[in-house]
Amino acid sequence: MTRQPPQPKQQQQSCGGREDVQISCRVGARTNSIHYITILHTTNMKTVAVVLAVAAVVSSVPVRLSSYGPPAHYAPAPPYRPAPSYNTHPRYNFDWGVSDVYGNNYGHSEDRDGYTTRGSYYVDLPDGRLQKVTYYVDGDSGFVADVSYVGQAHYPAFRPAPAYGPAPAYGPGPVFGPTTYG
Incomplete structure (x- = not known):
């Protein structure tokens, strides 16, 4: 996108016996750089001719603009780390528990070691027993679990709900008389 230069203004006014001339010219049109030279308060045409000659010389000097593309020797930066390989032999173990x-x-x-996984988890049940699940997965066997319970279930003694009395009796609702508008 190039900017359009303002139109050259040429004014000739008599101001105390002297003519004021303003000249604008475009310099460096071949290199997409725009410069304006403005001459004010010249008194004769020789000065104007000299200034135009200087402007012509300046416009013929190549102007080096910065390039916005990558340098010719550009190469992408090396990756932070190599791409992950999913063909590794998975191996891990963990153990955690909560008791408060x-x-x-x-x-x-x-x-876990490769395709073989073994583990267990446990939890206290509301009836006082401990439920323990021991499981394994070996290749394509799927999830095989053995559930066991430790302890005896304790249930609170039965207490019948309290007896409720009959529902309260309500009296008749309010009676409203005829409304007169008036």
């Missing part, structure tokens, strides 16, 4: 003063007691542990 509020009665929470649960945990989980697992070991």
Whole structure:
């Protein structure tokens, strides 16, 4: 996008016996750079001719503009790390548990080596037992679980709900008389 230069203004006014001339010219049109030379208060045409000759010389000097493209030797930066390989042999193990003063007691542990995974988790049940699940996965066997319970279930003694009395009886609602508008 190039800017359009303002139109050259040429004024000839007599101001105390002297003529004021303003000349604008475009310099460097071949290199997309725009410069304006303005001459004010010249008194004779010789000066104008000299200024135009200088402008012509300046316009013939090549102007080096900065290039906005990448340099010729551009090469992309090396990656931060190599691309991940998903053909590795997975191997991990973990173990965690929670037991606090509020009665929470649960945990989980697992070991994996390749396509074989073994683990267990446990949790306290509301009836007082501990439920423990031991599982394994070996290749394409799927998830095989063994569920066991430790302890005896304790249920609170049965207490019948309190007896409620009959529903309250309500009296008749308010009676409104005829409304007169007036």
